[in-house]
Amino acid sequence: MAERLADPALVEAAVEIKLGNGESCDTCLAVPLGGRRVAGEITVTGWSQALIVLLALEGKQGFPDLRDGSYSSAIDAPRTIRWGLRTHAEGPRQRARMWGYHDAGVQAYVAEQTRDDPRIPVTPLPALPAAPSVARIYDLLLGRRGDSYMADRAFLRSLAPADAEALSTAAVVNRTHLPAVVSHLTALGIDQFLDLGSGLPAATDFRPSDNPLHAPLHAIVARHRDTARVVYADHDRTLFGFSRAVLSEHPMKPQCVQGDIRYMRRFLTSGRVQHLLDWSRPIAVLVHDVLPWIGTDTIVKRLLAVLREQLPPGSAVSITHAADLGENRMSRFTKAFRAAGIAYKPRDHAFVEALFGGWPLESPGLVPTNRWHPGHPHAALAPHEAGALAGLAFKPEPIAGETKSAVVRPGVASSTQSSAESDHGQALTAARHRQHPS
């Protein structure tokens, strides 16, 4: 096992499980998640062995989402206990990458799995999750069907066709806003991107000839700066499984972090987020269509305040946020989402503007998303069809001993502005001394 894993140190943290009694009992090794390992499984001979495995691993660190993936099979039939991400991984190559094998390990596993040997169990697909997820619904709205589950499709089918269409238009307008923001930011010298509530990092095998709507952030950034750092973050751990394995093969090595931005301070000061970004230089944070999915206003205000406080001067925050802009109010969807167990709260102009904490907004200010850039492919739509507001602002540099702050957009001459931010916090000061990872 150690020879196969990209991170053999994981074997030390593995749990050895005895399947039976006495000398003749079988043992198996359960390896926790870590490094590139994003999922795991053990196949046993029946329900009683499955129970032993479940009891041995339940609640242990490194074995999230522990489940018996074969609940419908006979009690004495082989069963597979899984942990980690509920992601499609049909081919042995994909599975081996999720198991965290290095290249030679992948080859060995593929050879084993494709050999005509009935003793080697073929891993069935993971069980389908019952609840719809925002990220996968959003993907469906963008026309990407690959990662959706029945529950996500059922949610959209439950809406009136005109409503599903309206949500889809809003999603497309939101997504097609991204290239203009990236182009603006990279032109000003930004080379670090943190995408909060990233959703699926999009078609991980994206090719330039594919639908531009499906371009992942790192592919868009690469058009301008192919050495930039891109970090995807989302609280939905089911998103990153297979993506993480594929992204590791991209030359820019985009990174995925699982984290809940409602706990922004904990998230930003976590070792991984601190390590992946250089906190002594400006960072662009994309907060696109994630805040409406956090239902409590005070939490949204607080998380943005922490983000503004922690970012180095010259950093940028780009927000898109669902809003009622005239007829066809987006808030009419709140009830339907709530019924599906999903919080959804469009907010008004004053609320979203306040999230920038007084940082000066880039032209044209906080406007309907499709009007932020004249080149937006859907600029001709009415604002209510965009159903969201977009704005971008840079963090000013505080001037020591003064209440004024200078605007320091990277690569642009400074001017002087008043700032709502005066205290950067000690975490940032400490973080500034960190080195960018190689």
Ligand SMILES: C[S@@+](CC[C@H](N)C(=O)[O-])C[C@H]1O[C@@H](n2cnc3c(N)ncnc32)[C@H](O)[C@@H]1O
């Ligand atoms: C509509 S998608 C937006 C995807 C992407 N930002 C875009 O604009 O194309 C919203 C994403 O926010 C994520 N999300 C919702 N609440 C979150 C939270 N508290 N912390 C982190 N991510 C969250 C969801 O899992 C989902 O992937």
